Amino acid sequence: IVDVVASAAGLCWLKADQIISSPVPLGKGFVEIQHGTIPIPPPAVLEIFKGVPIYGSGIEVELTTPTGAAILKTVTDSYGDLPLMKVDKIGYGAGQKDLRIPNLLRILWGELVEEREILSDSLVLLSTNIDDLNPEIVGYVFQLLLEMGAKDVWITPVQMKKNRAASELSILCLPEKAREMVEIIFRETSSLGVRRTEVKRYALPRKSVEVQLPYARIKVKLGMAGGKVISISPEYEDCAQAARKTGKPLKEIYREVISEARKNLQEETSKKPDQNPSPQ
Numbered sequence: 001i002v003d004v005v006a007s008a009a010g011l012c013w014l015k016a017d018q019i020i021s022s023p024v025p026l027g028k029g030f031v032e033i034q035h036g037t038i039p040i041p042p043p044a045v046l047e048i049f050k051g052v053p054i055y056g057s058g059i060e061v062e063l064t065t066p067t068g069a070a071i072l073k074t075v076t077d078s079y080g081d082l083p084l085m086k087v088d089k090i091g092y093g094a095g096q097k098d099l100r101i102p103n104l105l106r107i108l109w110g111e112l113v114e115e116r117e118i119l120s121d122s123l124v125l126l127s128t129n130i131d132d133l134n135p136e137i138v139g140y141v142f143q144l145l146l147e148m149g150a151k152d153v154w155i156t157p158v159q160m161k162k163n164r165a166a167s168e169l170s171i172l173c174l175p176e177k178a179r180e181m182v183e184i185i186f187r188e189t190s191s192l193g194v195r196r197t198e199v200k201r202y203a204l205p206r207k208s209v210e211v212q213l214p215y216a217r218i219k220v221k222l223g224m225a226g227g228k229v230i231s232i233s234p235e236y237e238d239c240a241q242a243a244r245k246t247g248k249p250l251k252e253i254y255r256e257v258i259s260e261a262r263k264n265l266q267e268e269t270s271k272k273p274d275q276n277p278s279p280q
Contacts, residue, residue, distance in 0.1 A: 007071045014109070018205050018224065020083060021076045024049065025057035026064050045069045051149045053079045053174065059099060077207050080121055085110045111227075118202050118225070123151060124178040125199045128191040129158060131166035138167060141188045148184060149177045172199075204231065211260045216242035218257045222265075232261050 011019075026041035026049075033042075041054075044066040052073060057063060064072075087110040095103035130138065138155065145153045152172040160166045169189070171181050175198075182194050204223035211218045211234075218238040223231035234257040243250040 003067050004071060007075075011075055016109075017227075018077050018112070018207055019075050021072060021079050022081070023053040023055055023079055024064055024069075024072065025059070026054055027059045027061050028056050029060035029062075031062050042066060048073055051174070051177075053176070059101065061097060061099065078119060078203075078205065080119065082108070083112055083119070085112050112205070119205055120200055120202050122175065123172055123199050123201050124175050125197040126171040126173065126178060126181055126185070126194050127168055127197075128185055128189070128194045129160055129166045129168050130189055130191055131160055131164050133190050137188070138169070141169070141184065144188065145171055145181060145184060148180060149173065150181060172201075209261070209264075211257050211264065213242070213256060213260060215246050218242065218253075220257060220261050222261075229265055232258050234258065234261075 026045065029040045030037050031040055031042065040060075040062050041049075041064065042062070045064055048066065048069040085108070087108050089109040091107040091109070093105040093107075095105075097103055142153050142155065150171050150173045154170050156168040156170065158166050158168045169185070169191075171185075173181050178196065182196075185191050185194055204225055206221050206223050209220050209222060211220050216238065219235035221233040221235070222229045223233070234254055239250060239253045239257060242248075243253050246253075
C-alpha cells in the first residue's frame, strides 16, 4: 500500500504530460512465497505485463514485483528507447540487493525535443487467406486475437486463384506476441499458412484522460505533437455504453465528449501553474 500511495503522490506532484518506460527486465530463477516456490517472473507479473515489452536479463533474482508491475503498467503511456529529449532533472532509487549490475531505478525528467514527437516502434504484420470457414468463426477469432494482445486486427475481401472469394485476415502485433498469434490462427481457423512481415509503425505520443458528462464518465485518448493536443479520440466502449444507457445516438455522444474534452483542455491551459517543478 505504501508503494502504491507514494508512487501516486509523486506522479501527481510531478504532473508529467507523458511517461515513457524502457522495456522491463524481469530476471529468472525461482522465488519462495507463502504458497511455495514459484518461477521468476511470477505468474502475476506476466499476467499484468500482457502487451508490454519485457525481457529476462539473465539475472537470477526477481527484478520486478507484481506491485511494481501494476504501478508501471498503469502510469506508462508508451515503451521504447530513450527518446530525444532535454533532461532537466535526474532521480535515482536504490534497491537493497547486491546484483552484478547497479541495482538502481533511474527517472529522467525533461522535455521531448519536437523533432521526435512522432514515435516509432517495430511490429509484426501477420496475414492469411481464408475461403472455407464459417463467418461466425472468423468473427470469434477476430475478437480472440484482440483479447490475446494483438494491436489491431482487420479483414479484407480478396479474390483467390480459381476466382474463389475469400477473406484476408491481418494481425498487427508485437514481435514477442507473433508466435502466439500464429498458434491461434492455426488452432481456430482452416488456414495452412501464415505470412509474416516486419513493419515500422509511426504514432503520436498519447495520454489518457477521463471526461465527466452528466450521464457517464468517458475515457479519452489525446494525441500530442509540439506539446499540444492535436487529436481527441473518445473510447468507443464507454461511448457505446453511454448511448445505450441514455438512448442518444452514438455520434451525439462522441460530439459531446470531444466538446467537453476541448473545454477541459482550455481550462487547464489557462490556469496551468509552473511547467517545470523542481524536485528536491
